Amino acid sequence: MTSESSIKSSIIKEYTGLTRKKLHVIIFLSLLLIFLAVLSASIGSADVSLKETYFAILERFFPDHFDVNPFAYTVIWELRLERVLMGVLAGSGLAIAGVVMQAILKNPLASPYTLGIASAASFGASLAIILGVGIVGGAHIIIANAFLFSMVAALLIYGFSLRKTSTETMILAGIAIMYLFTAMVASLQYVGEAEEVQEVVYWMFGSLGRANWSSHFPYGNIGIISIALGVTIPYLFLKSWDFNALGTGDETAKSLGVKVEWIRISCMFLAALITASIICFTGTIGFIGLVCPHITRMVIGSDHRFLLPGSCLTGAVLLLSADTLARVVVAPVILPVGIVTSFMGVPLFVYLLMRQRGGYW
Amino acid sequence: MKLKVKDLTFSYRSNPILNGVTLEIEPSELFAIVGPNGTGKTTLIKCIDAILKPTSGSTLLDEDDVSDLDTKDLAKRIGYVPQSAPRGSPITVFDAILMGRRPHIQWRVTEDDLDKVMEMVELLKIEELSLRAFDELSGGERQKVLIARALCQDPEVLLLDEPTSNLDIRHQLDVMKVMKMITKKHGILAIMAIHDLNLASRYADRIGMMYQGRIEAVGASQDVLTPENIRRVYGVEVSLINDGGKPYIIPIEPVEVSA
Numbered sequence: 001m002t003s004e005s006s007i008k009s010s011i012i013k014e015y016t017g018l019t020r021k022k023l024h025v026i027i028f029l030s031l032l033l034i035f036l037a038v039l040s041a042s043i044g045s046a047d048v049s050l051k052e053t054y055f056a057i058l059e060r061f062f063p064d065h066f067d068v069n070p071f072a073y074t075v076i077w078e079l080r081l082e083r084v085l086m087g088v089l090a091g092s093g094l095a096i097a098g099v100v101m102q103a104i105l106k107n108p109l110a111s112p113y114t115l116g117i118a119s120a121a122s123f124g125a126s127l128a129i130i131l132g133v134g135i136v137g138g139a140h141i142i143i144a145n146a147f148l149f150s151m152v153a154a155l156l157i158y159g160f161s162l163r164k165t166s167t168e169t170m171i172l173a174g175i176a177i178m179y180l181f182t183a184m185v186a187s188l189q190y191v192g193e194a195e196e197v198q199e200v201v202y203w204m205f206g207s208l209g210r211a212n213w214s215s216h217f218p219y220g221n222i223g224i225i226s227i228a229l230g231v232t233i234p235y236l237f238l239k240s241w242d243f244n245a246l247g248t249g250d251e252t253a254k255s256l257g258v259k260v261e262w263i264r265i266s267c268m269f270l271a272a273l274i275t276a277s278i279i280c281f282t283g284t285i286g287f288i289g290l291v292c293p294h295i296t297r298m299v300i301g302s303d304h305r306f307l308l309p310g311s312c313l314t315g316a317v318l319l320l321s322a323d324t325l326a327r328v329v330v331a332p333v334i335l336p337v338g339i340v341t342s343f344m345g346v347p348l349f350v351y352l353l354m355r356q357r358g359g360y361w
Numbered sequence: 362m363k364l365k366v367k368d369l370t371f372s373y374r375s376n377p378i379l380n381g382v383t384l385e386i387e388p389s390e391l392f393a394i395v396g397p398n399g400t401g402k403t404t405l406i407k408c409i410d411a412i413l414k415p416t417s418g419s420t421l422l423d424e425d426d427v428s429d430l431d432t433k434d435l436a437k438r439i440g441y442v443p444q445s446a447p448r449g450s451p452i453t454v455f456d457a458i459l460m461g462r463r464p465h466i467q468w469r470v471t472e473d474d475l476d477k478v479m480e481m482v483e484l485l486k487i488e489e490l491s492l493r494a495f496d497e498l499s500g501g502e503r504q505k506v507l508i509a510r511a512l513c514q515d516p517e518v519l520l521l522d523e524p525t526s527n528l529d530i531r532h533q534l535d536v537m538k539v540m541k542m543i544t545k546k547h548g549i550l551a552i553m554a555i556h557d558l559n560l561a562s563r564y565a566d567r568i569g570m571m572y573q574g575r576i577e578a579v580g581a582s583q584d585v586l587t588p589e590n591i592r593r594v595y596g597v598e599v600s601l602i603n604d605g606g607k608p609y610i611i612p613i614e615p616v617e618v619s620a
Contacts, residue, residue: 011455011479015491018453106447237468242463244452245460247449248447248449249443249446252441252443252446255410255436255439255440255441256514257433257437258432258463301451301452301456302449302450302451303452303456
């Protein structure tokens with residue numbers, strides 16, 4: 001009897017040990033993100049040391065506790081933190097949208113890109129840039145168009161899911177939508193003027209440079225994205241067990257009490273909403289949504305209680321470090337962040353893929 | 362707890378699959394559903410667990426209609442063991458079983474949940490598998506894990522869809538013995554669709570023989586697994602050996618049946 005109960009407790013102990021390791025990864029990523037955020041804020045043409053950056057940031061929350069020079073304070077808070085915050089928000093948002101899409105469609109290829117949401121946004125933006133056509137006029141025409149068209153793509157995917165098509169069919173339909181919008185962007189570029197085409201190309205590279213905040217509602221685009229993430233992410237975290245159950249197959253998930261159709265439809269909508277609200281301000285940043293979930297899954301496994309926050313952090317870390325690199329490599333020229341993300345992320349991704357024994361996913 | 366299936370019908374794209382199935386199953390009973398391919402065994406099981414919505418008819422757990430129960434409450438009362446689990450992203454056996462606690466947990470896993478998982482791990486004697494990757498297990502090992510998961514739901518009813526069909530004889534016997542033990546010791550009512558008539562004959566308390574969406578015969582194995590019933594339903598000539606009061610079926614040859 002004693003040996004039996006010791007086997008039992010040793011298995012539980014080992015299991016909780018595994019769980020604790022996942023928690024440690026998440027804690028490590030959080031610390032890394034904080035460090036990177038400060039590092040990134042300290043880098044730029046005006047010289048601000050790492051220490052000054054820390055103090056400048058903390059001064060805001062604990063006034064008169066730190067000896068901060070006003071110049072550093074202004075540089076950090078007026079110029080750099082916007083961009084850093086945008087990197088954190090966009091990275092985590094795109095990554096969680098990717099995990100959720102992969103979970104509900106049970107397909108490793110699902111991402112905001114492969115489902116056509118990103119190319120729909122590009123089309124919306126091109127329409128505004130080249131033809132000046134938009135639902136709302138004025139200064140926000142590009143943003144509004146990009147947002148609306150990505151939601152149109154989401155609606156199309158929603159339409160497919162209503163027909164109870166298989167998840168593979170939904171992926172294929174998404175890829176078809178992607179080609180359609182890409183073709184439409186190309187035809188707009190064909191008729192556009194040289195400068196307009198260039199603007200479209202720059203928009204599609206993706207950039208964190210348009211980040212801004214303001215003191216009144218909705219607090220600039222950083223505020224808008226924060227609100228979108230703040231509303232959706234807690235709900236998605238709460239659904240972790242449902243995402244886990246979906247991995248066992250729809251029928252088992254149902255027998256475990258998951259409302260499969262509802263989860264699929266509601267979470268697809270939320271993932272699309274997150275994606276749309278980010279890329280309408282940043283332009284398309286493709287790589288994060290597809291690959292960050294996989295990188296995280298390879299490190300901490302596919303329990304969504306850890307995978308969702310882990311992916312958010314990985315996305316934020318990757319996008320922020322890519323943007324920082326993009327600012328320093330050939331400074332003062334800033335490279336488009338989308339390009340740097342791929343250059344940094346692909347080698348890491350391929351390395352992790354090759355390291356997995358046997359089949360992954 | 363008693364389970365009653367009342368006049369259940371189900372059609373798929375206007376193709377009738379179930380044509381009025383009525384059953385009454387007693388507490389602690391191990392009930393086997395046999396019948397040729399495509400007679401609706403799997404569909405019946407899925408309708409009982411409300412995975413599929415029947416066209417008409419109802420399933421009652423004592424007095425509660427399953428279609429009136431909240432999905433989570435239903436998951437606390439009926440456990441479902443699929444024929445196989447899809448390949449997916451990697452999880453440990455422990456996590457796979459823990460999934461069965463999903464109807465009981467909000468987000469946090471408690472000490473009790475872990476104890477429950479270990480209780481089932483010990484019940485099915487899969488201690489040494491418990492921290493391995495679920496995908497790396499053999500068919501028989503997986504089946505035990507799936508049963509352990511369903512038991513973790515703390516159900517009153519267990520539904521199994523051909524739990525022995527991909528297993529070697531050792532694992533077949535293991536699974537049937539476990540099921541027998543669970544029904545008798547834990548008072549769980551189990552319904553299993555099964556192809557192997559001899560396993561059904563030997564282990565099930567009662568057998569229901571299905572044919573074209575109907576229950577053709579129901580009762581003890583010697584009353585249901587008769588050469589006449591088997592010829593009519595399967596179109597196979599058999600001879601029987603008396604195996605301690607239960608029939609052991611030896612298939613001889615296919616025969617033409619007049620409709």
